[in-house]
Amino acid sequence: MEIIDNDIRQWDANDIKEQFGDNLMLLPSNDNIKELQTILRDKNTSRSDFKFYADRLIRLVIEESLNKLPFTDCEVVTPTGALYKGLKYGSGNCGVSIVRSGEAMEQGLRDCCRSIRIGKILVESDNDTHEAHVVYAKFPEDIARRQVLLMYPIMSTGNTVKQAVNVLTQHGVKEERIILSNLFCTPAAAQAVVDYVPKMKILTSELHPVAPNHFGQKYFGTD
Numbered sequence: 001m002e003i004i005d006n007d008i009r010q011w012d013a014n015d016i017k018e019q020f021g022d023n024l025m026l027l028p029s030n031d032n033i034k035e036l037q038t039i040l041r042d043k044n045t046s047r048s049d050f051k052f053y054a055d056r057l058i059r060l061v062i063e064e065s066l067n068k069l070p071f072t073d074c075e076v077v078t079p080t081g082a083l084y085k086g087l088k089y090g091s092g093n094c095g096v097s098i099v100r101s102g103e104a105m106e107q108g109l110r111d112c113c114r115s116i117r118i119g120k121i122l123v124e125s126d127n128d129t130h131e132a133h134v135v136y137a138k139f140p141e142d143i144a145r146r147q148v149l150l151m152y153p154i155m156s157t158g159n160t161v162k163q164a165v166n167v168l169t170q171h172g173v174k175e176e177r178i179i180l181s182n183l184f185c186t187p188a189a190a191q192a193v194v195d196y197v198p199k200m201k202i203l204t205s206e207l208h209p210v211a212p213n214h215f216g217q218k219y220f221g222t223d
Contacts, residue, residue, distance in 0.1 A: 009187075011207045019187075020194045027064055027205040033057070037184075037205065041212050050218045057183055057205060058108040058153070065181040065203050066112055069093055069147055092146040096139065098123060098164050101216030105151035105181060119143065121167055123160045132159040137167045144172025153183040155204070156211045158192035165197050175199035184211045 009015075016024055027033065036057040039045050045053075070090040078084055095109045095118040106118055119139035125132050140146065148168060152161055161180060168178060175197050182204040190207060193200070217223035 024202045058105050062108040094146045095149045098152040101153050102151040104219045121164045123163050132163045134167050148178045150180045154211050154215045155185040155189040158189035162196050
């Protein structure tokens with residue numbers, strides 16, 4: 001039996017910065033997050049539990065991803081008539097999910113941003129060469145002017161994400177305006193994507209050489 005041992009390497013913020021640069025960020029770890037990751041990796045987890053706990057982890061990653069978007073200063077008047085100096089999102093944010101597993105993250109984004117627009121990209125891999133290619137993409141017409149949250153939960157090689165970014169940049173989106181929201185990522189995939197699109201921000205909950213590639217099938221009940 002394969003043993004997935006967390007002693008392989010424990011990544012901290014300094015390790016990540018040294019290896020991958022400033023644009024790869026790890027969700028601050030705690031026992032709650034580690035429990036969620038454990039449940040999602042457990043082969044005995046039922047589909048209903050899997051979806052419930054996946055949605056919890058997705059929400060945490062989405063919330064932290066939104067924190068990476070640009071904010072602007074604003075002032076509001078409170079019900080008591082006081083003036084409050086606060087913050088608001090800069091205009092023009094949108095989500096893009098990589099079909100199909102990325103669609104699992106759409107509701108988490110909508111729960112945080114009620115009216116946000118969401119586009120989709122379908123990337124398929126050749127059965128023989130394993131080369132990824134885009135077969136479908138649909139975005140808001142003004143996506144070139146928007147900040148983009150690209151959603152893809154499992155990144156094993158980085159090939160799918162690289163092709164998705166290619167399509168976004170072909171539609172005028174700048175690398176630095178893309179944030180990849182991810183749950184599980186292998187170090188090899190992180191390196192491949194960082195080398196390919198160094199200005200794109202990546203937020204993941206875990207760096208580990210073994211990714212739970214069953215995620216999409218388990219989440220949607222097609223396993």
